[in-house]
Amino acid sequence: MKIAISAQETGWNAPVDPRFGRAQYFVVIDDTTGEISYIDNRANANAGHGAGPNTASLIADNDINVVITGNGPGGNAARVLATMGIGVFVGASGTVRQAYEDYKAGKLMRQ
Amino acid sequence: MTQYQTQLKEQFMRIAVASGKGGTGKTFLSVNLAKYLSQFRPIVLADLDVEEPNSGLFLKGELIAQEDRARMIPQWIPEPCTLCRECQYNCNFNAIIQAKNQIMIFPQLCHSCYACADLCPENALRMVPQKMGVLSRYRIDNLCFIEARLNIGEEMATPMIAQAIDYLDKNFSPDILQILDSPPGTSCPVIEAVKKADFVILITEPTPFGLHDLTLAVDTMKKLHKDFAVVINRYNLGNKDVEDYCAEDNIPIITRIANDRRIAELYSAGQLVYDKVDHFSKALGDIIDFLSLKTTVK
Amino acid sequence: MKEIVIISGKGGTGKTSITAAFAYLAKGSVVLADCDVDASDLHLLLKPEIKRSENFYSSQVAVIDGVACTSCGACYDVCHFDAIIPGTPYKIDLISCEGCGYCEKVCPEKAITMKANLDGQWFISTTRLGSHLAHARLGIGAENSGKLVSVVKNVAKQLAQMLKLDTILIDGPPGISCPVISTLSGATFAVIVTEPTVSGLHDLKRVYEIARRFRVGTGVIINKADINKNNYNKIREFIDIQGIKHLADLPYDTTFTKAMTEGKTIIEYTPDNIISRTLANIWPQILRLTENTKKQ
Numbered sequence: 013m014k015i016a017i018s019a020q021e022t023g024w025n026a027p028v029d030p031r032f033g034r035a036q037y038f039v040v041i042d043d044t045t046g047e048i049s050y051i052d053n054r055a056n057a058n059a060g061h062g063a064g065p066n067t068a069s070l071i072a073d074n075d076i077n078v079v080i081t082g083n084g085p086g087g088n089a090a091r092v093l094a095t096m097g098i099g100v101f102v103g104a105s106g107t108v109r110q111a112y113e114d115y116k117a118g119k120l121m122r123q
Numbered sequence: 124m125t126q127y128q129t130q131l132k133e134q135f136m137r138i139a140v141a142s143g144k145g146g147t148g149k150t151f152l153s154v155n156l157a158k159y160l161s162q163f164r165p166i167v168l169a170d171l172d173v174e175e176p177n178s179g180l181f182l183k184g185e186l187i188a189q190e191d192r193a194r195m196i197p198q199w200i201p202e203p204c205t206l207c208r209e210c211q212y213n214c215n216f217n218a219i220i221q222a223k224n225q226i227m228i229f230p231q232l233c234h235s236c237y238a239c240a241d242l243c244p245e246n247a248l249r250m251v252p253q254k255m256g257v258l259s260r261y262r263i264d265n266l267c268f269i270e271a272r273l274n275i276g277e278e279m280a281t282p283m284i285a286q287a288i289d290y291l292d293k294n295f296s297p298d299i300l301q302i303l304d305s306p307p308g309t310s311c312p313v314i315e316a317v318k319k320a321d322f323v324i325l326i327t328e329p330t331p332f333g334l335h336d337l338t339l340a341v342d343t344m345k346k347l348h349k350d351f352a353v354v355i356n357r358y359n360l361g362n363k364d365v366e367d368y369c370a371e372d373n374i375p376i377i378t379r380i381a382n383d384r385r386i387a388e389l390y391s392a393g394q395l396v397y398d399k400v401d402h403f404s405k406a407l408g409d410i411i412d413f414l415s416l417k418t419t420v421k
Numbered sequence: 422m423k424e425i426v427i428i429s430g431k432g433g434t435g436k437t438s439i440t441a442a443f444a445y446l447a448k449g450s451v452v453l454a455d456c457d458v459d460a461s462d463l464h465l466l467l468k469p470e471i472k473r474s475e476n477f478y479s480s481q482v483a484v485i486d487g488v489a490c491t492s493c494g495a496c497y498d499v500c501h502f503d504a505i506i507p508g509t510p511y512k513i514d515l516i517s518c519e520g521c522g523y524c525e526k527v528c529p530e531k532a533i534t535m536k537a538n539l540d541g542q543w544f545i546s547t548t549r550l551g552s553h554l555a556h557a558r559l560g561i562g563a564e565n566s567g568k569l570v571s572v573v574k575n576v577a578k579q580l581a582q583m584l585k586l587d588t589i590l591i592d593g594p595p596g597i598s599c600p601v602i603s604t605l606s607g608a609t610f611a612v613i614v615t616e617p618t619v620s621g622l623h624d625l626k627r628v629y630e631i632a633r634r635f636r637v638g639t640g641v642i643i644n645k646a647d648i649n650k651n652n653y654n655k656i657r658e659f660i661d662i663q664g665i666k667h668l669a670d671l672p673y674d675t676t677f678t679k680a681m682t683e684g685k686t687i688i689e690y691t692p693d694n695i696i697s698r699t700l701a702n703i704w705p706q707i708l709r710l711t712e713n714t715k716k717q
Contacts, residue, residue, distance in 0.1 A: 029607075030607045031606055031607045034571055034606070058568075059217060059568070062216060062217025062218060062220075062229065062232050063217075065217060065220050065227065065229050065232075066217050066220060068220075068222065069211075069220040069221065069222045069227075072222040072223050073222070073223065082607065083606060083607055083635050083636055083637075084635070084636060086602065086606070086634075087634075088229045088231070088232070091227070092220070092222050092227055095222070095225065095227065096222055096223065096225075102636065103636075143460050144432060144433065144460045144462070145431060145432010145433050145460075145595045145596075146431065146432040146433010146434060146595075147432075147433060174596055174597065174598060175430075175431065175596070175597075175620065175623075175624060175627075177619070177620045177623075180619045180620060181619075213522075213526065215481065215520055215521050215522045215535075216521070234519050234521055235501060236501055236502075236519065236521030236523050237499070237501055237523065238499075238521055238522065238523040238526065241499065241523075242523075242526060275627070278598045278599055280598070307432050307459075307460070307595065308459040308460060308565070309459060309460070309559070309561050309562070310459055310559060310561075310562065310563055310564060310565045311562065311563075311564050311565070314516065314562050318516075328678075330678055330681050330682055331462075331465045331466075331681055331682060331684065332437065332462040332465060332681060335460075335462055335465055336460045336462065339460065339561070342561055343561045343562070346561055346562070347516070357678075360675055360678045360679075360682075361678055361681075361682045362682050382675070384648075384673065387645070387648055387673065388648055388649065390618065391616070391617060391618040391619065391621075391645075391648045391649040391652060392619070392649055392651070392652075393619040
C-alpha cells in the first residue's frame with residue numbers, strides 16, 4: 013500500500029504541510045517494501061485556481077492508496093480522492109516520520 | 124421636492140453605488156435613495172452584491188417573478204472518450220481533469236469558455252446549463268426591486284452579475300431610472316457591475332481606511348472612464364483628509380451624511396431611514412439635485 | 422506554526438482595528454499578514470517600512486500580433502467574453518479578456534499568444550510595533566483567486582521560520598469566496614468579528630461554515646453589541662448551539678475611528694477605554710485557545 017504525506021520538503025524528517033492542494037511535496041511511503049519516495053507538487057502548489065483537484069489527480073496517477081495531511085482537502089479535491097477510492101487521514105503535524113507513526117498508531121482521523 | 128426632480132424624470136440614467144471597502148453604506152444608501160425616489164416616480168433597484176444580497180432585508184414587497192439563472196458547463200460523455208487528456212490541457216482554469224480512467228469536472232472553477240468541449244477530438248464533452256442562482260423581481264409601490272442571488276457554493280460572482288444586467292437591459296424601458304447596489308472591492312465583480320452604468324456614486328467614510336479604499340475605487344473608475352462623485356458617510360467622525368483628497372483631485376462631493384447612532388440602530392433592525400431622520404432626508408435631496416443637474420446639463 | 426485569523430464575513434465590522442490592537446499587544450512575538458489583498462488597510466495603522474517588494478503574476482491575457490493577424494475572425498467566433506474587437510488588425514479588450522486561451526488555440530496564423538498579467542504586488546515590511554508584516558496589493562480588475570492570499574501567507578510563514586517565531590496573526594478578507602477559503606486553509610484559530618445587524622448573523626453563519634469545514638477553531642467577538650438587543654440574542658443563541666467560544670462584546674463606540682484617524686491602535690490611543698481593556702484581556706485567552714486547538 014502506498015501512503016502519501018503532504019510535506020514542505022522531502023524525506024522522513026520533512027515538516028508536514030497542513031495544506032493539501034498547496035503542499036509543495038508529498039512524501040510517499042510504500043508500507044510493504046518500506047521504500048520512501050516523493051511526488052513533486054510544486055506546479056500545482058503555485059497554480060491560480062484549482063490547486064486541490066490537480067493535486068488529487070496527480071495523487072491518483074501515482075497509484076496512492078492513502079493520503080495523510082493536516083487540515084484536509086477542500087471539496088473538489090475530496091471529491092476526486094473519494095471517486096478514486098483513496099483514503100484521507102487528517103490532523104497530522106510535526107515531521108513526516110511522526111505523521112506516519114501517528115497514522116500507524118490510529119491517532120489520525122479518517123475523513 | 125426640489126425644482127430639478129421633474130426634469131430628472133425625463134432622463135434615463137443607470138446609477139451604480141459602489142465603494143472600495145465593505146461596510147461603508149452602499150446598501151444603506153441604495154435602498155433608501157431608491158425608496159425615497161419612488162415616492163415621486165417609478166424606480167428600479169438592483170442588488171448586484173450577489174454573494175451577500177442584503178438589500179432585500181430592508182424592502183418588504185410583493186414577489187412578481189422569479190427565475191433560475193444558469194451558466195454553461197461541460198458534461199462528460201464516457202463512451203466516445205479516449206482519455207487523451209486534451210481537455211485538461213485546453214483548460215486554463217484547471218476546471219477539468221483526468222484522474223486515471225475518468226474525466227472530472229469542477230463547475231466552480233469553470234469560466235464557460237467552451238474550449239474543452241469544442242476542441243475535444245472525440246466530441247466526448249457537451250456544454251449543459253448549470254443553475255448558478257436566482258433572479259427575483261419584487262414590487263413595492265412604485266419601486267421595482269431586482270435581486271440577483273448567487274447559490275451557496277458558487278465561487279464566481281461575475282456571470283451572475285452579467286445576467287442581472289442583461290435582465291435590466293431587456294425588461295425595462297430606457298426612461299426608468301435604475302440604481303445598482305454593487306459588490307465591494309476593485310476586482311472583477313465590481314467592474315462587471317459598474318461597466319454599463321452611466322454614473323457611479325462612491326460612498327466612503329472620512330477615516331484613513333475610508334480614504335485609502337476610496338483612492339483605490341477612484342483609480343478603478345478612472346481606468347473604466349466612468350463619471351463619478353463621492354458621498355461621505357458618517358461625517359464628523361474622522362478627519363478632513365477625504366475632503367482634501369477630493370478637492371485636490373477635482374472630485375465632486377455630492378453630500379455628507381452625519382454619523383448618527385439612531386441611523387445605526389434603525390439600520391441594524393432592518394428599517395428604512397429616509398423618512399425617519401431629517402438630516403438624512405436632506406442629504407438624499409442633495410443627491411437628487413446633483414443627479415438632476417448631471418442629466419440636464421449634459 | 423500557529424495561524425490566528427481575524428475574519429468577519431461582512432465588511433466594515435472592525436476586524437482590521439481589532440487585528441491592529443492584537444498586533445500592538447503581541448509586539449515582536451508574531452509575524453503579521455494582511456490577507457485582505459483587495460482592500461488592505463492594516464498598513465495604515467502600522468506605518469510599515471517596505472523592505473522588499475515583488476510583482477505578482479497569476480492570470481493571463483491574450484495578445485494579438487498585429488503584423489501576423491489577417492483579420493480572419495476565427496478568434497472573434499470562439500470568444501464567449503466579447504473580448505475580441507474586430508478591425509485591421511483585431512484587438513483584445515483587456516478588461517473583458519478572461520484568459521481562457523481559446524482564441525490562441527484556434528488562430529490559424531498563430532498570431533495570438535497568452536501573456537502573464539501583472540495582477541498585483543506583494544511586500545515584506547517592518548512595522549513600528551517591532552513585528553514584520555507580509556502584505557499585498559491586488560491590481561485593479563484582477564481576479565481575486567486566492568493565490569495572492571496564499572503567497573502572502575507563505576511569505577509570512579517563511580519570515581516566522583527565519584525569525585524563530587511560532588505565531589502568525591492574519592487580517593482576513595471579507596466575504597466567503599476564494600480569498601477567504603485560502604486564508605482559512607491551514608489556519609489554527611479564527612476570531613470572527615460580527616455585529617448584531619440583520620446581515621450580521623447571516624454572514625457569521627456563512628463564514629463559520631467555511632471555518633468548520635477546514636477544522637479551524639473559532640471564537641466570536643460581537644462589535645457594537647449594544648446596538649440591537651434582538652439580533653444580539655440571536656447571535657448568542659447561534660454560537661451557543663454551535664459551541665463557538667464567545668470571546669467578548671464590544672460597545673458601539675466611535676473610539677475605534679478616533680484612534681484610526683490618529684493612525685494609532687485603540688490601545689495606544691486610550692489604554693483605559695473599555696474596548697482596550699477587553700481586547701487586552703482576550704488576547705492571552707486567544708493564545709491559550711490556539712494552544713488547545715493545536716493539541717487536538
